[in-house]
Amino acid sequence: MTQETDMKYWLSLIFALALTTGGAVAQATEHKSKPPTKISFTDELPTSGNLVLGVYENSTSGRFADVINDNSDTGLSYAIKAAKFKGKKMTTQVITAPKGSGYDQILLVGLGKNDNSNTTLDWQNIGGNAVQAAIKAFKSAPTMAFDTPKDITANIAYGAKLGSYYFDKYYTDAKRHKHQPSITIVTADAKAASDFYQAELDPVANAVWYTRDVSNEPANIIYPQSFVAYWQELFDDMDNIKITVFDEKDMLKKGMGAIYGVGQGSKRPPRMMIVEYRGGDKGEAPVMLVGKGITFDTGGISIKGSDNMWNMKFDMSGAASTIGSIYALAGRGAKVNAIGIAALAENMPGGNAQRPGDVVTSMSGKTIQIRSTDAEGRLVLADAVYYGDVTYNPALLVDLATLTGSAARALGKDYGALFTRHEELTNDFVEMGKKTGDQVWPLPLNDNHFKAIENEVADVMNSGPTAPGASAGAAFIGAFVRESTPWVHLDIAGVGWNSKATPMKASPGSTSFGVQLMNGYIKKHFEK
Known part of the structure; x- marks a missing residue:
């Protein structure tokens, strides 16, 4: 050790010993832990606000996309094509919602190919990525719609819950808080997806x-x-x-x-x-x-x-x-x-x-x-x-x-x-x-x-x-x-x-x- 390094070492040691041998134990300000994000499932699309929508690769259709298209005179399909959004796995893009849809903005979430090639981990990552993109775009996680089978939807929900985790409890500035108290997922078979999710995935x-x-x-x-x-x-x-x-x-x-x-x-x-x-x-x-x-x-x-x-x-x-x-x-x-x-x-x-x-x-x-x-x-x-x-x-x-x-x-x-x-x-x-x-x-x-x-x-x-x-x-x-x-x-x-x-x-x-x-x-x- 150099003399300077040696001095720093002994000062740090003396300081550490002082902390452990005397004086009151330092305590942080009390902060109550935030509960985990709650996931709920429904089969009904919201009628206003922002929306997260899952889109398969090279597709502008689907159960929920078709409803929005009907309400907007195929405006959603046009908007997806105009934005050149291909639906590739793990991609996202915000578009202005078409007139007649009732929404302000729509976050498109790429689901990849509709050919069973995605693994369970892929679906979980898609869910987490979607939530984080939504929080970045909208400062919150709006309702998310996915036209996927119950087990896939449940794993998307699992990923969304974990993807929404932020350790922000010690921030005193509310603008820095990103914790989501709840997330709603729209899917065709909401009860089956919810039952599977609650039994197998939410406890984990x-x-x-x-x-x-x-x-x-x-x-x-x-x-x-x-x-x-x-x-x-x-x-x-x-x-x-x-x-x-x-x-x-x-x-x-x-x-x-x-x-x-x-x-x-x-x-x-x-x-x-x-x-x-x-x-x-x-x-x-x-x-x-x-x-x-x-x-x-x-x-x-x-x-x-x-x-x-x-x-x-x-x-x-x-x-x-x-x-x-x-x-x-x-x-x-x-x-x-x-x-x-x-x-x-x-x-x-x-x-x-x-x-x-x-x-x-x-x-x-x-x-x-x-x-x-x-x-x-x-x-x-x-x-x-x-x-x-x-x-x-x-x-x-x-x-x-x-x-x-x-x-x-x-x-x-x-x-x-x-x-x-x-x-x-x-x-x-x-x-x-x-x-x-x-x-x-x-x-x-x-x-x-x-x-x-x-x-x-x-x-x-x-x-x-x-x-x-x-x-x-x-x-x-x-x-x-x-x-x-x-x-x-x-x-x-x-x-x-x-x-x-x-x-x-x-x-x-x-x-x-x-x-x-x-x-x-x-x-x-x-x-x-």
Whole structure:
């Protein structure tokens, strides 16, 4: 370090220590969360205002287009041709509504070819893109009309709901607000589309919405205990749910030295939240999801640089997606047993924080030398996956974690990294990722990675091996899962948040990565 850099480092460390060892905890202004957008269906076109209209490629006709044409003496067909709108998938264009139609403006939304070539994900993206284009053009999402079958219409609605998500609750200027309280969709078979949507898709959309909300909140609002309270309130009126919460005293009694050690440097103590959903047969082995929940990560004594530390509020994305996935299953009434564990801690450099070189004992009995306090996610997961594995004997154990920069650098914003000892699971996860948009890509995990984490002082070390960082991190977690248990590790460090908009995520921030993937995977492979 240069003298100037050295001074900046120590000043930042002193400042961080001051925040954690004295004074009142900073609190943000109270802001009530906005409820998810509500979707309603009708078979009647509105008679005035603005309208969003789905148009197939190279077509000016359709159930609703024909009604507008009749009212405007074929004015709509003429306007579409004059605008040279071809209806290609994911294209949009605003036109002045023809005289006699009763509307002011019409947003044309391209549906692509009417030949069943669109995937379910395509239809969802079309819905999200349509809403975002409407908000941009009209400052709101007017009624949307689509002449499509019920299941397609329902998936357009699903995309529209997620595409309308904006984390704008802290804006004091009302002009910046883009949240849509409701969206109406016109379709021929409104009841059938609504029934399908409400049963299968809206519960998942709500889970994604709440997962994004809790992840986007600042760390002075969401910390281990408030994370627990947030989800407890949401699960309160759901059937077949049991919630257990371990506090720091429970962790000490159970010998959970790994997660306790991470949280001991913060004034906000660690928590482990276990949510059991019992929708399957009694005694049937559950699917288990375990999520890394570092509600803020300073790096601890191995403190991070300050440039991008602000986004370490997203280091609990794995825990948010884990509990969000259980919320989706419970909302659908899925015929499966599933358990979610959120391993929650705030990694701070307080006076009681653990140090590099310390040795802790995990619940499994294995000892861990702390090489870096900034490799804390694998520590909280060590106790969580072990507890879940030996307590519930799961049919499948999946952990989700924003674990390593190595995975993010390898795969960027396109894929989550998948690691497993059970290669037969890989293809199914990859395929489901393609269908849901939560795409994953396999990275290697072998005996050398497990050997690399062995330590001369303790059984294993949490950082510092010569093996690739992402693989070593996966091996560390795998060391606390029985080899007989089917296990998948998803490193979502590169995909847990994104500053860019997508058709189904207009707001920068949380991607809720994993909720749609796990909902789809469990539905296909475990539900009856």
